Amino acid sequence: MGLLLKKGGNASSNTPAELNDSGDGRRNNATAMRRDYSGGLIVVSGISSLFGSKGGNFRSQFRLLCIASNSFTTTHTFSPLLRQCIDERWFPGIKTIQAQMLKSGFPIQLSGSKLVDAGLKCGEIGYARKVFDEMRERHIVTWNSLIAYFIKHRRSKEAVEVYRLMITSNVSPDEYTLSSVFKAFSDLGLEKEAQRSHGLAVVLGLEVSNVFVGSALVDMYVKFGKTREAKLVLDRVEEKDVVLITALVVGYSQKGEDAEAVKAFRSMLVEGVQPNEYTYASVLISCGNLKDISYGKLIHGLMIKSGFDSALGSQTSLLTMYLRCCLVDDSLCIFKCIEYPNEVTWTSLVSGLVLNGREEMALTEFRKMMCDSVKPNSFTLSSALRGCSNLAMFEEGRQIHGIVLKYGLDRDKYAGSGLIDLYGKCGCSDMARSVFDTLSEVDVISLNTMIYSYAQNGFGHEALELFERMMNLGLQANDVTVLSVLLACNNSGLVDEGCEFFESFRKGKVVLTNDHYACMVDMLGRAGRLDEAEMLINEVVNPDLVLWRTLLSACKIHRNVEMAERLKRKILEIAPGDEGTLILMSNLYASTGKWNRVIEMKSDMRGMKLKKSPAMSWVEVDRETHTFMAGDLFSHPNSEQILETLEELIKKAKDLGYAEDKSCVFQDMEESAKERSLHQHSEKLAIAFAVWRNVGGSIRILKNLRVCVDCHSWIKIVSRVIKREIICRDSKRFHHFRDGSCSCRDYW
């Protein structure tokens, strides 16, 4: 095309600067123009023949036309040119035409609609808006196009502004306007204004007659959380289609009304509307939530039959469904069949595996994803982090923290909460706090996570301070907040404060569950206020096993055999042969020296084929997790070194005043055997291993049961012997052992 211009010689001085665009015309030539349009064609073909060009692309023709700009005399001349420029998304050409129009004295209104359309299609919103504002009168399509552009680009505020301008300009919205503007209302939470516009849709009869308007309304009410309203709208729409019904299925599914989602899906089949991949994607999630694997499989079948099983979105939902139904193997089968999993698919896999307690596998898959160069998002990272925090994999978690930083997601609330959770569950409240302090947005969830981290680590005052901040920010506490606050009081021995909070929570908006009561029962029980704790349970409408068992374990702590036996009868009525209860009773009898009763309990348990789950501890060394079981002295390849180190540690501890606490042995045996059994507790083995391997920094132990009194006092002294912090996460809370004392202040 440059050649042609050169041929034109001095004519290039007539060419506006914009024409120096080097973009290629994608299609079209003079012939096509001749066929399509009538106005400019004479001029174009005239010039073509003048230069003897055989076709050539549109842009070169256009340049020639501009050279002969005196031919721009009527709107007919440039109208087809403009259309061509729009088709080609060629913005410089559009601006040239506008300039020519102005030069020829045409008012902009004449082609305003087209120019706005052109600006929007070329993504030149500033230009489009300027032309729009200069127009005295606008066609409804122009209004709609501008609104639609803003919606499409998630600029809801501007969309609503234009819509309001439309109303104040006395232009009546039509089905196109309404079907897009509702999305902006839900996005901005403008419920009142949305209702007014809904009213307008009703008056115009569009709610019933136009399925686009109906779907937009359904979607909007769903996003406002008003599924009931959404359903009412749907019922009124005359001709229901797949999008309309899917919008409702999605709505129910996202609001956790899973049974309703499945019901809406069924109604779709009954009405003979064919579901598509969007529908399947949502209804499968609800099946997963309901753990309704039979209906899930039925839908899987339907998908295969209708060929929608190959779309990535629906495959991801299938994967999620199988994982939520705990069918790990089936889900792995699905995953294997997916050719190009995207980050959502991978995230679904990682989070689902964590959900099923398959953390190791989850992290392996996460690493595979990284090897495949699929970029993780904040969802992926928070799932992987949860895997680490479940197993207290500190080093692994720190590696993922590195990835979080690499992708600049450290200020993101999802990834951030994952990190807070990780550090909290690894006993590093200060690291959790520094992550929390860098978050760009503090919300209820990140606050809850931080409060919970403090709570489980026994930093009650810090937790309560944050709770106060939450209140000052005007954020609404939820059930997790309440639990975290109560736990904070519980783990820090702040019993009076805990009771006060509980009273105020009772009057608050959050519906208290058995978990909240269990926390209070534990708090009162451990403080020895057993009667108060029992009274509290009696206030609960449906007291469950956990509540009674919590009180029973308080009886064990305070060796209240009489109350314990009464509770035991009560519990065994609700749950005959409850394992936890029998173990607690057996331990209580043991600690009070009632060995005959212990033997009775043990034979009861044997009769019911119940076995105590073994005490286990884990410790991570060089990113490898080592498992230790109480009494198992030989499985570990380094048993010899471990026992040697352990012996040394026990000796040094004894020098500093450690003595075995034999009340922790729940078996009737010789005194020396009791001592031996204490020495073989899993946390002692794990610590000895970590000491032998000379772990740098703090030693972190994870334990499946509660730390016993003997181990607790031993670890305290060992922390002084080795001059190292030992952090132990047991089944209930954290213990930070440092220089001879523990963060729990011996209250746990």
Added chain:
DNA sequence: GTAGGGTTAG
């Protein structure tokens, strides 16, 4: 000429 629905999370 302009319009409506999804899958991963603490």
